[in-house]
Amino acid sequence: MRQYIGLLLVVLVASLTSCRNDFDFETSSGGLEFSKDTVYLDTVFTNIGSSTYTLKVYNRSDKNISIPSIRLNKGQASKYRLMVDGIPGKEFSNIEMLAKDSMFVFIEVTEDVANVNPTDFLYTDFIEFNSTSGMQKVELVTLIQDAYFIYPSRTPNGNGGFDYEEINLGDNENPIPIRASILNENDPINGNELIWNNSKPYVIYGYAVVPPTKTLTIEEGARIHFHADSGIIVANDASLFVDGKPSTTDALEKEVIFEGDRLEPDFSEVPGQWGTIWLTNGSHSNVLYNLTIKNAVIGLYVNGNDGTNSVNATLNNVQIYNCSNIGLYATTGFVDGKNVVINNCGEASFIGSFGGSYEFTHCTFANYWPTPNQTCVVLDDYEGQTEFELVKANFNNCIIYGSSNLGISHKKKGNIFNFKYTNCLLKFVDTNNQFANDPLYNFSDNSIFENCLRASNSNQNKPDFLAPNDNKLIIGSDSAAKGTAKISFSTFPDILDKDRPELGLTTTDIGAYNFIIFE
Template sequence: MKHYIIAFLTIFTILTTSCRNDFDFEPNVGNLKFSRDTIYLDTVFTTIGSSTYTLKVYNKSDKNISIPNLRLGKGESSKYRLMVDGMPGKVFENVELLAKDSMFIFIEVTADVADANPGDFLYTDQIQFGNNSEFQTVELVTLIQDAYFIFPQRTLNPDDTYTYESLTLGLDEEGNPITIQGQFLDSADPDNGNELHWTNEKPYVIYGYTAVPPNETLVVDAGARIHFHAESGLIVANNASLHVEGDYSTTEALENEVIFEGDRLEPSFSDVPGQWGTIWFTQGSTNNIISNLTIKNATVGMLIEGNDGTTSPTIDMKNVQIYDCSNVGVLARTGNIVGKNMVVNNCGQASIACTLGGSYDFTHCTFANYWPIPKQYCVVINDYLETSDQTIVEPLVKADFKNCILYGSPNLSLSIDKQGNGPDINDPNFNYSFDSSLIKFVDLSHIYSSHPLYQFTGANYTNCLIATNSTNNRPDFKDPNNNELIIGEDSSARGLANSSYATFNDILNNQRNSTVGFDSGAYNWIIFE
């Protein structure tokens, strides 16, 4: 029996000693390690919250410790917010951390430009670890941008819900109005002033869909920055116009380029598709003139529904770039478009879709598609639209591609689909042509070898180079996955262009002439830096 008592006391001593080591915490100051000594929360707009950032805190000692105070330097008045061990707050006491262990701290910020330093618009604070007289710090830094905010007004209902201002898009099959949350731009808005003139003084942030009223024109100055929140966009309504007056830039800051993109400014969001809706040109919008515009991260970069009924182009574009759209870069239905020096890349379905007939004239354009899953097209052309109860067919007046590049990761960069009167190549209501263009069309299974629309000879294809495999007739793009589509020295597009169409400088304002050569696509060849 005595042996059992001794064994019991021995085990008890071991267990109690172990428990005391595991759960006794000593106050500790000054011995923590951090994953970063400064956290930059990137740029945020006034009153818009940031993404969540992470700091990892390490206890590399052999002892369990208790941090007397873990707090933001500005205390409860700080615009930063912390999450420590699953608890939100700004000041924490006696935060425990086991030996050889670590913990995560999550950080967010929502601040006004008035909170920032007047000189550099930085809002700063620090996380302090220790006590009132001795502590370690991790610095927090955020750039706050002021902006014009355009959003639908809301009305409080008796049941404490809100009714938001909305736009009527038309009627459904039962005659009921189709609405979308949004508002018309106002030339004398009490907060923003003239909303029909977007300047480069400070960015614009759009919530919901904002629309150009009928018989009005939205003018966008060179250097303007427009940011769209999720599920938002711009509508150019019947008899309304959009004039984007961007210009060539001389620095990497793109000081004269107009940029439409999402409102998440963190670098990790720079190439994320589908962050906002679209620029929507409804039936009857007219006299749209767009120069030096970049559209990024939309669902559909431009949605063009119809035309204004005249022979003049409804949309005249020059030096337009569209990248990283989750569906289509340019989706046109019976559109009337002229495009010069356009570059479109990385779109989930097609870079440009000329559908339901229409009139299209593209010169020196680069329509690429390097979407990660290569089942997309660079260019889609058709003359019909299938609805739930019928197929609508409209004449394809023309779809002309002169001195262009159609190339991407899919084998087939081009899709031509003719519904009206079957695949008659001489149908006067289905006119398309490619001149001096580089086209990727790798028909591995020879499905299209006898298809009349893909013979790449005759009047529909003049002086074109067809890339029939992955090694010949390559464009030699600089870095297409990152939307750098400048052609290289070994590009098959070099010297391919028809000089009679090369009457304007390239998208970087480089000359096209007999000395430097005439290259197909939006970029004339230059030496890569």
């Protein structure tokens, strides 16, 4: 019996000794390894913090260690903040790491980063990892942009919260309130909010509303960033004028760009980040030059017209990409477009619904959204009432082509449904001949499909786009669109400001882009 008790004591002592060694921690002598030596936190706007970034720290040694301190070099004054071992802060003491283990350090920029020195374009600091042999560090770098901010005003509601500035998109019986800011010519902070310039970016929270009788002018080179559920609303009897110019460099220095306010590279092509540009019923004289709209729900919504036969939306050199629903959505709209390019939209690139009047020349309506149900062009007259007649829908020298079979969709209910495609490249693969006897798709009828090239299978009449999934829709040397346009429509340069026809040529190319040789 005594032998068993002695053996038990030996095992117990050995066990306790082993446990003690497993959790003994020596003061770190350095030698930590890191997943990166510099953390580049993406561009942030003044007054807006960054996303959270991750640094991984490795203890490759066979010893459990205690790091005497981990701190930001600028201490409590730093505009970075950390989370180490699940604890937020800027300075940490005696952080333990097991042998052959790792830990995460989470990093973000605080919202007041630009207040340190408003003239700085970069903000930097570094994380110190101290040890008995010295200090190791990881650099932190952030690019700062100052910006104009347009957002709904708010007032205390007496209940500990706030009431925000709103507008009603419905009526008294069925109100649809949304947060919005009515643009002011004499705003105490931004000055004249009806002229947006290129001196610094604009960041929009909620909807920026152009009030009746006013025009919002956006000057060349302006950059407009929309937060989630944000956009622009042009009211009845108001106008939008985007005065972009052709750019001469890849920086697109003269073009106007509308996109989301998430500037990280992972968000550069993500659809549905913000709402729409809404030209409401009764708005007029809306003119958009050299504008790119990216990553919205609906890129441009043209709702109704001003009650005359005047075009209420003129689009020249307008590109719309990555819309979760629709690129250009017009309901009883009067739209004139030249060099319009739309691609990668969840439902359709262009919808002309509830009738309207449309004229598109040298446009490219592509759609390579990664599902099989989207299309490029949709026309309908709702239930066929007189007020919803399709007065006209003319497509001249246009490419209408996507990854799905049916590039066009026509839905006629009334008597007036006027459309015509002239010298267009169309994809329409009717695999089951379900449209063979439908007069709306009679491609041999020259009165509605004049001199068009139809891709009736995936190997025929290809546009030979450079990289359509990446919105690069320049046509190549094997394109069926090359040299097959009707030259009488080619009276203006292409979307890259190249002449049509080019010097020495007597033919022009279908679509928004002239043919070029891919490098």
